[in-house]
Structures are given as C-alpha cells and as structure tokens.
Amino acid sequence: MPPITIAFVDKGKTELSDRKVFEGFVNQNIDSGYILDGLQRLNTLLSASEMEGFDKKRPLHLNVIVSPSQDKLLYRMITLNNGQKPMTPRHQVEILTQEMFDFTDLNNISVQTEKERSEKITRGAFNLSDISNAYLAFLTNNVNNENNKIVNEKMDEILVGRVLDTDIADGSVQFEDVLKLLDKLCVNSEVKKWFKVNNNLIGFCVAIKKVYEEVSEVEPDRFEEVIAVFEEGFDAINASKVNLGKYRRQLSKEFFENFVEFSEYDAEELTEYFAESTS
Template sequence: MVKITNVLLDKKVDSRNIQFIMDIASYAELAGDIINNNPYQRNKVSKSGSIYNLLKEDILKQCIIPPIVLASTSKLAENASPEELLKEVLSDSGNLKILDGLQRTLSIIDVYNNNREHFERLDEEYLIRVEVYLSISDTGILYRMLTLNTGQTPMTLRHQLEILFSKYAEGEFNGVSILREVDETSVKSIDSYRFSDLIDGYTSFLEKNELPIDRFDILQTVRTIKFVSGEAAAKIEFSDFLISYRTLSLAFQSRFPEWIYPAEVNDDLKIEANPFGREVYKIFNKSQPLTGYGAAVAELISSKTIAGLDEVSNLASRLEFDEDDLLRLIKFLDDIRGQFKKIGNGQRIFFKLFFKYLLDRDGSSFLNVSDSLERAKNRAMAEV
C-alpha cells in the first residue's frame, strides 16, 4: 500500500518533495534494495542498550516514528502526475538514497524480518511515513544530508565535512589516493591522503585560518563556498589546492627519498617525545601541515605576494635544502609540543608560519627551507 499525502516544492534545492505513507512490509522490501546506495551515510549504530533498541520495541507496539527522507536522482517527466512520478521513483531503486533515517530504516528491516507473522496478524496495517525528493542534484543531496544530520552525535564533524566537500573528490588527481572516513584504512605513502585532512586544509585555505573548524561553523562554510547556490562555487577548486600542496610535499620527498628518522641523533637535535613523523609522508600528509599551508597560501594570495596556487607549483622546484632540515623540523615541532596547551594548534601555527616564510618572495627566507624553519619556530614560540 502506497498513498500520497502531500506534494511540496523545495526551492532551496529546486526539487519537488512527495510525502506518502506505505505499509511496513513494502518499506522493508524497498529499504533492503536501497540501504547501501548512499556511501556518505553514517555507520550503523550497534551499541547494546542504545536508543535504537528502544525504537525496535516501539515498532512492535506500532509506535509512529518520524518520517524517513529519501532522494531520487532519476530524471523524471515534468508533466507527469505525482502518482506516476512516485511509482516510477519507487521502481527505480538504483537511483534512490536514504538522506535521513538510516538507523530507523535498519531497525524497521530488523524488526519486520524477525516478526513477519506479528505484522501479518495486525487488524490494521502498520504504516511508515516517507518523503522523497525528486530529480534532486548531487549538491542538493549533500546539502539536505548536512542540514538534516547536523548535531546528531553518530555523524562526526569530519564525516559531515566529507559530505559537504565530496563533489570535489570526483576528479582525477594524478595518482593521488584519497581515503574517506568510511574506508577504514591509513595513509601509507606520499601518494595517499585522508579526505578529512585534505578538507581541513582546504577549509583553512577558504577561511584563511589554520585552526580547526568547529561543528557550529559548518553552515557558515556552506555559505562561504556558495555550495548549493546557482552561482559558481569557490573560484579556486579543491583539486588546485591539492595539486599545489602536493608539489611541495613531493619536493621534500625528492630531496629526502629514503629518509627515516634515525635511531641516533646529535644532542642539539634530540627530542623528548616521539617524532612528529618518521618518514616524509608521515610528516606532510597530515592535517597540521595541510591546514598551515592552506592558511599561509591564502594570506599570500590575498596580499598579492604570490599570484595563485599555480605559482606555488612553480616555486616548489626551486626550494633550497640543508641535510638536516627534516631533523630540525621534527626538533622544532617537539619544542612546540612542550609550550602549547593545545599541541595540534601549535603545530598548525608553526606550519602556517613556515610555509608563509618559505613562499614570501619579499621575505629574507624566500625558498630557503632552513631559514624558514628557524623563523617559524622563533615566531611560534613567541606567540605562546
């Protein structure tokens, strides 16, 4: 049984929204076909004693649960009736995604599959309220997911930002492997980055701020990049940011191709804690240098000290190194660890200063890694 209850237009995402009810058996069958269609959904909540176990008990008692929100990316005829549109959408399960209500859906499937006879004996059908967005764009889906899920603890801030910026990870990145939060794997080479770390860096670039964004700043970031408007998004794309940063990290990798933090270090370079990174990629393929770089290069572009990210790529091949630069970098980060209350923020400040001094053609340490490291360390320590 499927019955339409309302049809509305969502002008923000330019999509018609059909609200309807359907019996639990029909929804459980549909949900089984679409449950894995949305790669950006939260993971299943499986803790015993969770609110979702209570929900399962409520479903057995025919509790009315909040509506479940779906989205269809199918291209539909504009002159068709709502009934015809809904029928077509529900039959095209490959293009249906769950935007809100994943945990409710999992609970419904579980309860129905384990209690079919119970529901078949009911005098009246147990009805599920559902709404579906028609012919919605990818960015519209991401925006609606963000606004529907913000504030729910099972979805981490990083996961929300992955959703927000996911369209930027669809292009070619010259052999770069981008690891999302749901991939559950780690960075293992100079050619791989965690998507969340790249997002940290890109957000710092957009905001000219190396410090982490908090959960209440997400919607401000949406506005900043004009994510769902009909206007152009950020003038400088995520891919441009990644490519420019990568040229710098590859310059270090090329200069120190087999570098591993040594077992023995001279007294003046010894550290108190574990090194920030034992290999080049373990130093540079992290959030702290990415955010520092993002904030630094944004300020340099804003002040017209450099023309843009393309210029960074050209400058990377001209960097001047000393043999102990990586050891000095690790040493300076260790010194900062002992001075800043929030170690990560201190490291981000250091990297911002380092990249700013390194790429400032008007400065005394332009393209000189050693001098830029020294100046960044002294300035960062002065800011404690």
C-alpha cells in the same frame, strides 16, 4: 514512519522546478543518492519487506535534497542533524569524505582507510583521516579543531558552530577543487612528502580559498622551492618554547594566505617573520 531524507549532488544544476523533471532526476540518479536521515528506518523497512503480507503499494514519504556541491550538502547534513546527536560532526565529515569524493580520478594521490592500510599498505598513500581533518579545517576556516582540554561534547558544539558560521553558500572554491590542485602539485615527490605532514595540509586547506587562483598557476617544481624556504624558516623556531604542531598549522596557514608576498621571501626574511610570530 517519519520521512527518510535522501540527497543528491547535481553539479550540472538541473532546473528541477517542474515536477516531472524532478521525478525523472530522482529516478535516474537514485543509485548515487545519499541517505542523510533514516538509515535505521530504511533497514527496518527492508526487513519488513521480506515478511509475508507486506504491502509494497503503501506510499513511502521522502524528503529530497539536491545540492550543487559536496560542501553545501555537508553543510545541510550538519544543520539537519544538529541537536539530534546521531553522530558527531567529525564522524559525519569522515563518512562523507570517503563516500562523496572519487579519489580514483586523481593521478598522483591515493587515499587509504585504516582498514585498507591494515590489509595492505599502498606506498605513498594519504590516510583518509588526514584528508578528512583537512576537509574539516577547510569547512570551518580553522586550523585548531583538535583540543584535548575541551570535552568531546563541547568540542562537537564548537565544530558545528564553526561550520554554520562559514559562508559555504558563497564559496567559489570547493574542496573538490582543492583535491585536484593537490593532485597537480603532488606530481613532485618532495611536495607530496610535505603535504603528507597533516599539519601542513591543514594549514594549506584553510588558506587556499583566498589564494586558489594564484597557487593554481604555480608549477610543482617552483612550489617545491617555496616550501623549502618555508621549512628553513620553520626549522629556526626554538622547539623547546612552542608547540611545533600547533605553530606548523598556524604558520602554514599564514604563509599561504600571504602566498604572493611570502613566496618571494628568502629564508632569512621568513625566519625573522616566524620568530616574531612565535615570540
């Protein structure tokens, strides 16, 4: 049987070059490991283990990956599965978003899956699919990961290419940091309402890598004032001439990429900039 690949996130960056330390790390953290490749094999093995005559002493070969962050682990997962087509990159991101981020640690944000929402709606909760789309945008550095004009298989190839082209290894800002920043800002109900518009969230998550330190210093009430000016400028766009969803993603990205400058603009200045951008 080909080796099963399991992975761990080790934020403490344990020195694992010593074999015994490595073995101890795996055994100690096995309950928090992720199966990157071989889930079907593992289920088959479980069924076989319940049969009479099963030899539990036979060795099981494993590939073990230890990553310092969720983002780098997802990058490895996509490169591992690229070309095998076990699941789409979008599906991989959705699964890892749910499994790898502990939303219970957040104070002002709650997240629900479609299944949870169908059973009982938590008022003000974000959709997991929206968080997942924002994460995909963060990973690809691109706000346009949806395109109905491109067939699914081709779009999957494009998404894999975008992820592989992104230098995740050198990224100082992780998506976990972005979630904590969002949680801080969402103590303000108007800010939270603004981020619940998925196109706003996507644009913000792509841009935040460049201005994380600057935005982190902004108080939630001041952030509300800034996005209120953004909305005034955006509302002046002629909706009959442009795709508003597309431009909301793009302009929110541009706005936050230039946050230090644009946060000082008044509504008239921002309206003029948006008009030029959409003409």
